[in-house]
Amino acid sequence: xxxxxxxxxxxxxxxxxxxxxxxxxxxxxxxxxxxxxxxxxxxxxxxxxxxxxxxxxxxxxxxxxxxxxxxxxxxxxxxxxxxxxxxxxxxxxxxxxxxxxxxxxxxxxxxxxxxxxxxxxxxxxxxxxxxxxxxxxxxxxxxxxxxxxxxxxxxxxxxxxxxxxxxxxxxxxxxxxxxxxxxxxxxxxxxxxxxxxxxxxxxxxxxxxxxxxxxxxxxxxxxxxxxxxxxxxxxxxxxxxxxxxxxxxxxxxxxxxxxxxxxxxxxxxxxxxxxxxxxxxxxxxxxxxxxxxxxxxxxxxxxxxxxxxxxxxxxxxxxxxxxxxxxxxxxxxxxxxxxxxxxxxxxxxxxxxxxxxxxxxxxxxxxxxxxxxxxxxxxxxxxxxxxxxxx
Amino acid sequence: xxxxxxxxxxxxxxxxxxxxxxxxxxxxxxxxxxxxxxxxxxxxxxxxxxxxxxxxxxxxxxxxxxxxxxxxxxxxxxxxxxxxxxxxxxxxxxxxxxxxxxxxxxxxxxxxxxxxxxxxxxxxxxxxxxxxxxxxxxxxxxxxxxxxxxxxxxxxxxxxxxxxxxxxxxxxxxxxxxxxxxxxxxxxxxxxxxxxxxxxxxxxxxxxxxxxxxxxxxxxxxxxxxxxx
Numbered sequence: 071x072x073x074x075x076x077x078x079x080x081x082x083x084x085x086x087x088x089x090x091x092x093x094x095x096x097x098x099x100x101x102x103x104x105x106x107x108x109x110x111x112x113x114x115x116x117x118x119x120x121x122x123x124x125x126x127x128x129x130x131x132x133x134x135x136x137x138x139x140x141x142x143x144x145x146x147x148x149x150x151x152x153x154x155x156x157x158x159x160x161x162x163x164x165x166x167x168x169x170x171x172x173x174x175x176x177x178x179x180x181x182x183x184x185x186x187x188x189x190x191x192x193x194x195x196x197x198x199x200x201x202x203x204x205x206x207x208x209x210x211x212x213x214x215x216x217x218x219x220x221x222x223x224x225x226x227x228x229x230x231x232x233x234x235x236x237x238x239x240x241x242x243x244x245x246x247x248x249x250x251x252x253x254x255x256x257x258x259x260x261x262x263x264x265x266x267x268x269x270x271x272x273x274x275x276x277x278x279x280x281x282x283x284x285x286x287x288x289x290x291x292x293x294x295x296x297x298x299x300x301x302x303x304x305x306x307x308x309x310x311x312x313x314x315x316x317x318x319x320x321x322x323x324x325x326x327x328x329x330x331x332x333x334x335x336x337x338x339x340x341x342x343x344x345x346x347x348x349x350x351x352x353x354x355x356x357x358x359x360x361x362x363x364x365x366x367x368x369x370x371x372x373x374x375x376x377x378x379x380x381x382x383x384x385x386x387x388x389x390x391x392x393x394x395x396x397x398x399x400x401x402x403x404x405x406x407x408x409x410x411x412x413x414x415x416x417x418x419x420x421x422x423x424x425x426x427x428x429x430x431x432x433x434x435x436x437x438x439x440x441x442x443x444x445x446x447x448x449x450x451x452x453x454x455x456x457x458x459x460x461x
Numbered sequence: 462x463x464x465x466x467x468x469x470x471x472x473x474x475x476x477x478x479x480x481x482x483x484x485x486x487x488x489x490x491x492x493x494x495x496x497x498x499x500x501x502x503x504x505x506x507x508x509x510x511x512x513x514x515x516x517x518x519x520x521x522x523x524x525x526x527x528x529x530x531x532x533x534x535x536x537x538x539x540x541x542x543x544x545x546x547x548x549x550x551x552x553x554x555x556x557x558x559x560x561x562x563x564x565x566x567x568x569x570x571x572x573x574x575x576x577x578x579x580x581x582x583x584x585x586x587x588x589x590x591x592x593x594x595x596x597x598x599x600x601x602x603x604x605x606x607x608x609x610x611x612x613x614x615x616x617x618x619x620x621x622x623x624x625x626x627x628x629x630x631x632x633x634x635x636x637x638x639x640x641x642x643x644x645x646x647x648x649x650x651x652x653x654x655x656x657x658x659x660x661x662x663x664x665x666x667x668x669x670x671x672x673x674x675x676x677x678x679x680x681x682x683x684x685x686x687x688x689x690x
Binding site for chain 2: 080081082084087088090091368370371373374375377378379380381457458460
C-alpha cells in the first residue's frame with residue numbers, strides 16, 4: 071500500500087502513514103464512513119425498490135396505451151371513467167383492440183386473523199388483458215363465478231399454500247360475504263401499496279364490489295395494430311377523448327408519472343430522501359472529526375514542514391490523500407454489508423432491492439466528494455501551524 | 462571577501478503584542494554574517510536571539526528595518542517568496558520535531574522532497590549517506606518512537622542538511638545529544654562550512670561549542686552587546 075501510494079503521489083504517502091500509524095482512529099474512521107455508506111445504500115435500495123415495484127402491475131398489462139381517468143396519479147387511485155371512451159377509442163385507426171380493467175383493494179384475512187391487502191384486477195376473460203401466460207392459460211376457468219388467481223409472491227404467506235394450489239388443490243377463502251376459490255397462481259409481487267395481487271373476471275369483480283358497475287372501469291387497455299405509429303394514435307385519441315374525464319398515455323409514460331408521484335408526493339419517497347441526507351451528514355461529520363483531530367495532532371510536524379519550505383498545497387494534498395483513503399476503505403465494507411442486507415431484505419419482505427452499477431459508482435463518487443468536503447473544512451485548522459512557534 | 466555576506470541586517474527592530482501591551486524585542490540590529498562560518502548567538506532567555514533567528518529564517522515577517530538573506534530583501538516579501546527562501550535554509554530545532562509516522566529515512570527525505578521530484582530522485586543514497594555520517598546506519602528504517610532522544614535529534618540534523626542548505630539555523634541543537642554526538646554534529650557543520658561554504662547561525666549555551674565557534678555574538682535586552690571572533 072505504502073509503495074503503491076508512493077508511486078502514485080511521487081512523495082512519501084504521509085496521509086496514509088499518519089492514518090495507519092494510529093490504528094484505532096483508522097478503524098473508527100473507516101467504520102464511520104462504512105456506516106454512512108450503508109445508510110445511504112439502504113435508503114437508495116428501498117427507494118429503488120419503491121420506484122421499481124411501481125412497474126410490476128403495469129408490466130403485466132397486454133397494452134400499448136392506457137386510458138385512465140384524468141385525475142389518476144397512481145394505478146390504484148383516481149375515479150373510474152365511462153366505458154363509452156373504449157368504444158370511441160376503438161374507432162381510431164391503428165387501434166387493434168381495447169378492454170376495460172376494473173381495480174379495487176381487498177382484505178384477505180389469514181387464519182391467524184391478520185390481513186393481507188390485495189390489489190384486485192377484474193378483467194374480461196374473453197380478452198387478453200395480461201401478458202402473463204400463467205394468467206392467460208387459466209382465463210377460461212376464470213369465467214366461472216367466484217374463481218380467482220392469486221399472486222404467489224404475496225408477502226408473508228406460507229409458500230406451502232401456493233405449492234398446494236399449483237399442485238391442484240384449490241384454496242377457498244371468504245371475503246365480502248362471498249367465497250372465493252383460488253384455482254391457480256402467478257408471480258408478480260406486491261409493492262409498497264399492497265402485499266400481492268388477485269385476478270378475477272369482471273363478473274366476479276362486480277359481485278365482490280357491489281357498488282362498481284361495468285360501465286365505469288378504472289383503466290382502458292389499448293393494443294395497437296402492428297405497424298401503427300404510437301405517437302399518431304396517441305395524438306388521435308387525445309383529440310377525440312374529452313380531457314375532463316380521460317387521460318391518454320403510453321404505458322411507459324403512465325409508469326413514469328406514477329413513479330414521480332410516489333417519490334415526490336408520498337411520504338414514503340420523501341422519507342427515503344431524508345434518510346440519504348442523514349447518511350451523508352453522518353459521514354461528513356465523522357470524517358471531519360477524524361481529519362481535524364488528525365491535523366491538530368500533527369500541528370508541530372506541519373509547522374516543521376512549513377519551516378522547511380513546503381507550500382500550503384502540500385498540506386492540502388496530505389489531507390485530501392487521507393480523505394480519499396478513508397472514502398475507499400469505508401466504501402468497501404459499506405458496500406459489501408449492504409449487498410448482504412439487500413439479499414436479506416429481499417427475502418424477508420419480498421421487495422426487490424437490487425444493487426445497480428450506477429448506484430454503486432454514484433455512492434462511491436459521492437463518498438469521495440463527501441470526504442473531500444470534510445477534508446477541505448479540516449484544512450482551515452492548518453493556518454494555526456506557525457513555524458515561528460517552534461523555536 | 463568580495464561576495465556579499467549571506468546575512469545582512471540593517472536597523473532591524475521587532476515588536477510583540479498590540480496597543481498598551483506592545484513591547485519592543487529587537488532594537489536596531491545591524492549585523493553581517495560571513496559565509497562558511499559557524500556563528501553562535503548567546504544571551505539570557507528573552508534577550509531576543511530567537512526572535513532574530515526567526516526573522517532571518519523567514520519564519521516571521523520583518524516589521525521595521527531590513528534583512529537581506531542570500532541577496533533577497535525579506536522586508537515586504539510575499540509569502541511565496543518567503544517559502545521559496547526557506548527552501549535554501551536548514552532548520553535544526555531544540556525539539557527534534559520528527560514526524561512519528563515516518564521512518565528515519567522518510568523523515569530525512571522530507572528535507573529533499575521540498576526541492577521537487579528531480580532533486581529527490583536519489584533521495585535514498587543521500588539520506589543513507591547523511592544518517593551514516595551521523596552514526597545511524599543501523600537505524601535507517603526505525604520509526605522515531607523506537608529511537609532514543611539523541612538519535613532522533615541526529616535524524617533531525619540529517620533532515621536539515623540533506624537539501625544542501627546555504628544557511629543552517631540551529632536552536633540549542635545539542636541539548637539532547639551526548640558529548641561525542643554533539644561534537645560530531647558540530648564538526649560536520651564546520652566541515653560543510655569549509656567544503657561547501659555552508660553558513661551556520663546557532664543559538665547555544667554549550668561551552669564546548671563556544672570553543673569551536675568562529676564568532677560569538679552576545680545579545681542582551683534586544684541589543685547586540687558583544688561580538689568576538
